[in-house]
């Protein structure tokens with residue numbers, strides 16, 4: 133243990149994970165650790181992005197001896213097209229999540245399953261979007277806002293409504309560079325069209341559309357996902373929770389919620405408290421029903437209800453390996469198909485709920501907004517009834533968990549800052565205290581750390597080692613996605629973690645009564661970070677690329693992460709990746725992403741697989757930006 137037993141070391145946690153692996157081996161169950169061995173080394177053509185199979189004359193692979201595909205496309209065209217398709221996959225995915233949420237809001241009603249919790253946010257959005265609010269029933273307003281949100285996906289003319297929340301400078305850059313996002317579906321379709329056989333093979337055009345398609349995610353679909361979720365489920369405020377496998381309870385029915393869409397998890401959380409179902413749990417010999425989360429669903433319910441976090445992406449199999457989980461309930465994205473066969477080695481029910489994510493070896497209970505209550509009841513009931521099939525003797529729940537304070541939405545951050553500086557707490561609040569801390573040098577800057585786990589980086593080491601390094605250097609962190617859960621599992625999201633910070637950061641966090649690592653939510657909530665940087669820049673009177681702030685995804689793996697990277701960079705934030713996207717097969721595409729796009733949007737990517745170096749480069753960049761500002 134470090135910092136007087138407050139923060140786990142890698143060795144302590146890994147010793148416990150190894151015990152679960154031993155259980156898997158004994159059961160003959162397959163785990164990702166085993167499958168990584170079977171898949172390594174990876175295909176070099178794939179890694180470099182130089183394999184093309186977008187027409188049936190191929191697949192073509194570029195080598196020194198064969199520098200062009202059958203159609204004549206060179207490596208730069210192929211890599212660029214692959215990169216744009218990768219982006220389109222991510223943008224479509226995030227945006228479809230946002231669309232589901234918009235649809236849920238459309239279904240909200242006074243006596244239905246979904247309600248309007250944050251009226252102020254709803255009214256504010258309606259006003260910004262020109263929707264009448266005066267004297268109207270709040271549910272009529274919600275209905276109109278939801279419909280307008282849905283229409284953003286296919287709007288015929290104009291740009292995404294949300295971009296008006298960015299700084300005027302950003303909007304100008306996007307329009308001038310022809311990357312301002314139009315209809316969400318259009319940008320994805322455009323990407324697929326451009327990458328069809330015989331269309332674009334010019335790297336510049338492909339990367340430009342990659343940024344645009346990313347922006348339609350960040351300032352389109354994802355923003356809708358975040359904002360509309362807040363309207364229905366509440367804007368997150370700081371709340372205490374716990375993280376890691378020790379949150380599972382031996383005497384309780386344990387249900388894991390995993391995936392992304394809070395429309396499902398919110399209802400599961402509600403029905404875990406249903407009197408009938410709790411009584412049923414007692415009847416089958418359990419003390420009650422315990423919900424714990426994995427991946428972004430976990431972030432959603434942790435920051436709104438304090439539901440504990442069982443873990444992040446590469447922890448999903450571990451949950452089942454404890455033998456203590458009655459059901460893993462999933463919706464969409466980041467769900468290992470491995471959970472099907474794995475759950476068959478245990479008593480665990482693997483319950484799929486979305487027609488977007490159907491998997492073999494699962495029980496499918498279709499979950500829809502219109503029938504949410506009934507669906508959620510049936511799902512929880514199936515889990516509770518499964519308790520009697522648990523082999524209590526074989527249960528192994530590692531005794532490890534850490535306290536975490538989560539739920540720092542922009543509104544929460546402003547509120548927290550206000551309590552420090554103001555005797556007269558102003559209604560709207562400002563980021564001025566934060567700006568003062570940065571200009572005075574007490575804080576050197578901020579890093580937005582996000583993203584997944586990826587076996588290419590030793591699990592969680594990338595996140596945790598970087599966080600510790602940055603904290604020591606007085607750099608405050610805002611986190612989302614699986615990065616956030618990594619921090620929580622180790623103890624870095626607790627106020628106790630102030631102990632390992634540099635003096636300046638420690639002082640600020642103690643005064644503001646915050647942990648040095650702020651939890652901002654799920655992957656779609658990176659949209660919150662975009663609002664944060666734009667609003668801070670606006671208040672400071674500078675543009676986003678000037679801020680001593682960088683983005684980082686040390687262990688990313690999904691298409692969504694590349695889409696995110698593109699919109700973060702296009703929003704003017706330099707972005708540092710610890711896993712290299714499949715682009716090294718083209719010097720031109722690599723040059724554009726790591727340098728050329730700086731001329732368009734004022735920021736670019738850095739790829740570096742040495743995590744120590746990645747940290748040094750981020751600190752260097754932050755200090756460069758400070759110097760340029762003369763602070």
Ligand code: XCC
Pocket residue numbers: 392427428444445465466582583584585612613614615654655689690692693
């Ligand atoms: Fe998935 Fe969102 Fe990545 Fe985690 S961080 S592995 S995308 S759950 Ni967004």
Ligand code: SF4
Pocket residue numbers: 184185186187188189190191192200201202203204205210329330
């Ligand atoms: Fe080969 Fe060109 Fe077809 Fe790609 S589009 S598979 S490079 S022929």
